Amino acid sequence: MSNIEVHIIVxxxxxxxxxxxxxxxxxxxxxxxxYPTQIGKPGHKGGDIRFERAKGDIGRFLKQRPGTYxxxxxxxxxxxxxxxxxxxxxxxxxxKAEAIEAATLGKIKESFPGHNVDGRFIPYxxxxxxxxxxxxxxxxxxxxxxxxxxxxxxxxxxxxxxEEINDGQDTAPSKRLISLNSGYRKVVMGKTISExxxxxQIRDKCSHFNGWLTKLExxxxxxxx
Numbered sequence: 001m002s003n004i005e006v007h008i009i010v011x012x013x014x015x016x017x018x019x020x021x022x023x024x025x026x027x028x029x030x031x032x033x034x035y036p037t038q039i040g041k042p043g044h045k046g047g048d049i050r051f052e053r054a055k056g057d058i059g060r061f062l063k064q065r066p067g068t069y070x071x072x073x074x075x076x077x078x079x080x081x082x083x084x085x086x087x088x089x090x091x092x093x094x095x096k097a098e099a100i101e102a103a104t105l106g107k108i109k110e111s112f113p114g115h116n117v118d119g120r121f122i123p124y125x126x127x128x129x130x131x132x133x134x135x136x137x138x139x140x141x142x143x144x145x146x147x148x149x150x151x152x153x154x155x156x157x158x159x160x161x162x163e164e165i166n167d168g169q170d171t172a173p174s175k176r177l178i179s180l181n182s183g184y185r186k187v188v189m190g191k192t193i194s195e196x197x198x199x200x201q202i203r204d205k206c207s208h209f210n211g212w213l214t215k216l217e218x219x220x221x222x223x224x225x
Contacts, residue, residue: 004032004219005068006122009039009057011049014130014186015073021191026199032216036073049078051107058108062115069219071122071212076100077129077167093127093163094208100125122219124212127163130190131173135162136205137197144193145181163206 010016019036027034040053054072061070076097079086085103089096101123109117126132134141135156142149155176159165165173177184194202203210 002031004216005065006032006034006071006216006219007061007065007068008034008036008071008073009054009061010036010073011075011078011130012038014190017187017191018130018194019073022194023199027213027216030217032219039074049074049083050080051083051104055108055111058121059112062108062112062117062120069120069122069216071216072104072124073130074125075129076125076127077172079125097125097127097208122212122215127208128165128167129173131177131186132162132165133202133206133209134177134190134193134197135165135173136202140196141193144189144196145177145184147180151180161205161207163208 008019010019016036016038019034024034024036037057039049039057054074058070058072061068076093079100083100083104084107085100087099091099104123104125105117105121108121108123135152138149138152138156142152155165156162162173165171165176169175170179174184174186199213203213
């Protein structure tokens, strides 16, 4: 087994903390070392996820970090409407994400020929927002934000699964949590809740998230245990 280095360009501090403190320790057991970097300038607070900004960051890693892999962790909820592959429609969350990821990969290949983009760039769009992952365990989420389990279960019954919780201004996962508990704080509570749930439970309940990690585990040199 050889060590695999993956630089993940993330949307904001919530995702950076999750990758660094919750996801990275789990993946390190497989020889996959994750290094999250916020998109754009240091201190960027998230949102305003524009393709040109992301393309610049992706390109820098492709050029300056030969021999490493590059990925992304952006909320579909925050993507600009003109992002490659971001087309309105009645498809499932996974179908939307896969279309955007495929189009993103294609545009990056066009923009940076000669950098083995096909082999090194693994785009990931989370549906529809990071907080969807926290709905992977009704009991833990309810306990951590101090609400009755029926409130969380009602949302899941409506949307069927965490990654289908939608992207409306009032119905995105984080908006729903804030409506249940106005004291919800994305960075600190996102880390605490996801740690309590555990990566395996999130993988079990969120198939697109699981698919992303599976792609990382299948990179050449990884220990697939």
